[in-house]
Amino acid sequence: MAQSVSLKMLATHLGLTVSTVSRALNGYTDISPATRERVKRAADELGYRANQNARRLSIGTPETICYLMPRYASSGTQPFVAQLLQGLGEALSKRNWDLLVSHAGTSKDELAQIDRLVRSGRIGGLVISRPLKNDPRIRLIQDLKCPFVVHGRTAACDDYAWYDIDSARAFVDAVDHLVGLGHSRIAFVGAPLQYQFAQDRLNGYQTGLKGNGLPGDPDLVQIAEFSDEGGEVATNSLLDLPEPPTAIVCVSDAMAFGALAAVRARGLMPGKEISVIGYDGLSFGAHANPPLTTMAQPQAHAGRRLGDMLLSIIDGEDPKKHQELQRAHLLRRQSDGPLQHVVDREKRSIREEHQ
Amino acid sequence: MAQSVSLKMLATHLGLTVSTVSRALNGYTDISPATRERVKRAADELGYRANQNARRLSIGTPETICYLMPRYASSGTQPFVAQLLQGLGEALSKRNWDLLVSHAGTSKDELAQIDRLVRSGRIGGLVISRPLKNDPRIRLIQDLKCPFVVHGRTAACDDYAWYDIDSARAFVDAVDHLVGLGHSRIAFVGAPLQYQFAQDRLNGYQTGLKGNGLPGDPDLVQIAEFSDEGGEVATNSLLDLPEPPTAIVCVSDAMAFGALAAVRARGLMPGKEISVIGYDGLSFGAHANPPLTTMAQPQAHAGRRLGDMLLSIIDGEDPKKHQELQRAHLLRRQSDGPLQHVVDREKRSIREEHQ
DNA sequence: CTGAAAGCGCTTACAG
């Protein structure tokens, strides 16, 4: 590895002392403009870069924040990660902070890792995604008194900083939209409720039903694994009901893809016989069969905001002042449509043909 | 931020000197087993973690590697990034190294950033993805004498470490497969050739043609922007040809999604009238219309191997000994099929109906 | 087996 020039080398090269050179480089005003220029030029020429480990040890801050990768990111269903990292990087680069990423195996590992991470002075802040309703990571980070910001929310989210999409509201909108299309038997395909986002979306669905004077039928709420396969399983349960739904709202685009597959497998056409709405706004949804109608959100925004918020908090601002709720909006493609008044019997016969 | 206990605090707490405590913790053998145990227990109880900035400054290595995010990752078409990071993280965690990610705006920024990164002693190694044929980053990193490993290859890839999929071979296989289905008019939808992977895949396509005694028709090679829109544009050009292809191989799944859309827009069914094969093996391809046949590859593998290789090189091993070529395999879904012997006129009339 | 000391490469009061 190319041993880069040290401050001492630069100083002797200039016939100055390290303290003068250091202050010149760091823009101290008590340095003569002439030497300041001379020092900067020499630094450029020699390609001097302050050793960050030394610098950070000296100034007492790691100038680094860490993004804790969602544990299930490995399943490849986390297309938002690259964008989020991009946004975080943008926010941090303004102040030359570094972005670390950290994965963990089990939940216990994760807590131990967080503990190690902050106690070892490597990081000055943390960002975590998709918290549980009652997320042990958050209590730990609070105990550690490490600045942090949450991408999403927990059940009790009053006393820390977060950025979230108002997904409850989004599901109200989705239900309203479907009711507007004539649907009344609307189902919900959800993810395990220990995730707060899963609970929020279910709440929104239920609020939407109530707001339209629709009864809630427990059979129409199907919770499954948070993946396309899960969406398929849940949707199959719905379609097996004596009185199946005419519309389905799904907790994510991935689950909606599974729902589309299940509907098609019965010889029904999503967007015709059954409406399916996803949540996420993945660009890929445009290529689904049929193109997926979904609740889209400003993805690129999230990382940048999260980064800015975290930096402010590290600067001493009150975390409670950094709680930001964004809206999702309906991105209509082709998987939703008006209620079709078909006799049940007819639908069944079509279905049987394809089995 | 919770000021974690320092070595000095731990030492005074134990009535020992920092040097003894440090060596006990680092497993030196010249420490009595009794005190070693005592020290370790106390460290656990007090939650001591060595300050990494101090430690790394002292031992002279940053114990950190950096992944340079592909610049176009922002477009959201980089689903492999999360998996790659996961794999890298796994490899690094075995030795407690950290994983930094770095983005850059323009190409110039990127070079400056790399320079800063390695000169500032923040990182002990670099991994870069998808190099250009002649990638200026690689020359720079070599000049800097920073250990590195490439995810992909450049045109001249003899003197550094890399991990790549044999995509030339994959395209030979794809062409062979299509020829086996009766196709002879096979087109190529490609990405800009400054990317080496784009050139490799074109080469494979051409080799495949030659191997089957098929003439190469320049009209059948369409290069476009590396995205689904690009794939659509390229495919439209192909379908506008006086004698359109009966099969298309695409340089990526994203481009193939665009190709499927273009084919469907003409009222033709991919997998029937025209075969389309992608490359990547994205799980999402199963939800395309129709499900996309593709050349799949062991994605989870890449990050782990890259991380292991880089660590070995940092340990002093010869980079040239770490060049790994993996094979892709055909993942058949439903966008390919046997050549249909339809009269051209007939095809055209179907097409016109749908315009 | 343990301690005293130097050093990693910076920054920053403190003198002058």
Add this chain to the structure above:
DNA sequence: CTGAAAGCGCTTACAG
């Protein structure tokens, strides 16, 4: 305006 010195929190020869 510049220099000499202490300190950030570790590790690691070197003594004893």
